[in-house]
Amino acid sequence: MGRLFGTDGVRGLANAELTAEFAVQVAQAAAATLARPAAEKPTAVVGRDPRASGEMLEAAVVAGLASAGVDVLRVGVLPTPAVAYLTGALDACLGVMISASHNPMPDNGIKIFAAGGRKLGDDAEDRIEAAVGATGARPTGASIGRIRTVDDAAERYLAHVASAQVHPLTGLKVVVDCANGAASDVAPRAYAAAGAEVLAIHADPDGLNINDDCGSTHLESLRKAVVDNDADLGLAHDGDADRCLAIDAGGSVVDGDAIMSVLAIAMAESGELVDRTLVATVMSNLGLHLAMRDAGITVRTTAVGDRYVLEGLAEGGFSLGGEQSGHIVLPGFATTGDGILTGLRLMGRVAETGTPLAELASAMTTLPQILVNVRVTDKAAVAAAPAVLDAVRAVEDELGDSGRVLLRPSGTEQLVRVMVEASDVAEARRLADELAEVVAAV
Known part of the structure; x- marks a missing residue:
């Protein structure tokens, strides 16, 4: 058997490879590994994206956690970064996001966060894997976990991302492609609250249409909507909204590397960019390295995967990192990639400078x-x-x-x-x- 955890949690074809029975076992193993000793029962935050199999897997994960003596705080359909944030904000021992990110609808996955909403290291993943399927005494009576819904979970997350917005977006018109995913409700609300005029597309999830010819892996309809509606820019999220890619007013794609170049230059000017250093993976385009060199910014490289970007950021105490795919991490505000936060900061730079996105992104020339x-x-x-x-x-x-x-x-x-x-x-x-x-x- 291969390693249970991939680059971003446990994934597979829902109800074939990733069954309800297996989800119960993974949840129980996570509880046994991550629940810290306390006088009161430990707690876990559980959220999901809107794909149909998430309903089944959420029930299984919640049952597994409660059967292990963990109180469960259900936050419903929310982006992965919202679940990570709420894990910390609600002082939970762990968080679980049920999502297969940009994968097609039949797939699903289980992402696990440690206390504080932080991604697991290899050691923690290995310990959880070793505990999957373990038998032993289970709590009974009052020691069984209780389950409740956090009714204001979305509002808590929206208030959090609003606190990171540095400039009002008044006067900007944006088209946002929500991938019929976890961002469908909160992304348009976040951008409108910051002052933008928002046109949301692919924001009607029915459990079956997530990532279906839409979102950050299918940009064609967003490009057309931006041009047809004379918008200033477009933003595309994936199914769990930890990614953000952009489209400029002319319909050209602004990928994660170009977004990082815009944000790094802005943060260097404001003094936010710690040690004038950006963390990126080895797959980032050479054009990013050249643009950062011209701006007097150092690029520190990591292996491919946002978990390695996070490790690089933590090692140096740096303030910005990401991937070409649109996973952008701002550690001052988030413990993982946050597509909505990225969109707010990118639009904030456009609004603050009065400069079109195409011109800001032109600081970087993408090499073939x-x-x-x-x-x-x-x-x-x-x-x-x-x-x-x-x-x-x-x-x-x-x-x-x-x-x-x-x-x-x-x-x-x-x-x-x-x-x-x-x-x-x-x-x-x-x-x-x-x-x-x-x-x-x-």
Whole structure:
């Protein structure tokens, strides 16, 4: 059996791989691992996105927690960052978000937060995995967990993100694509409360339409809506709203790297950017590195995955980090990526400067980036093979300062990922294909 936890919780096809019975066991294991000793019963916050299987899995998770002696605070359909925030704000021992993020509707997942709303490290995940299915005495009588609903959960989260807004959005018109997901209610409310004129699309979840040709992985309808409605910009969230991508007034995509460049420059000017340092993954475009160098900002790189961005931020006490995919983390306000918070800060910069998003994003020029996945039998051995390393060095010498090579084993499959950036897309393609041929031949 492979490791239970992936890069962001436990995921699988709902009611096939991720069953109600298994969800009960995961919840019980999380309670046994994370519930801190206390005179009173420990508590857990549980939320979900609106996909249909979430109703079943929420019931299972709540039952598992209560059966382990944990009082459960149900917060309903809310974004992942809201559940993380409320875990801390309500002084819970742990939080559980039932969501498969940007995955299609048939999938679902269980994300677990430790006290304070913080993501779990490998050690905590391993301890939970080891406890799954464990048998033993269960509490009885008054020691069984109780379950109640937090009626003002959305309002608590909205007040929290409003506190991070630095400039009113009066005069801005924004189209927000809610992916028929967890942001469908709170995202339009947050942006309107900050002063923006809001047009919400894909904000009518029915349990089946989450991420269906909409949201941050399907930007076509948002691009059209921004142009057709003469909006200043558009924002796209994924199913659990921990991501945010943007569209400028002309319909061009502003990805996570470009959003980070805008926010980093703004925070450097205001003195918020600790040590003038941005934390990004190795997959961020070289154009981001060049733009930050020109702005006098250091980029510190991490492995791929927002958990590694969070680790990098914590290690240095830094104040901004993220991924190209739109996971942006502002540790002063959130313990995880928060798409709504990102949208507020990005629009705040547009409103504060009176500068269109396209012009702000132009501080970064995105270099063509070609990624080739090569299937192999032993990814670690192939990636470290002398012939492969020699080929990488040769390409790096050819590119010089005008490009970049990244070759790494996949974290989940027997693949070696070959990524080449260059000033010209044809050159990037040629070099990536040449490297891929060497990898395949080893």
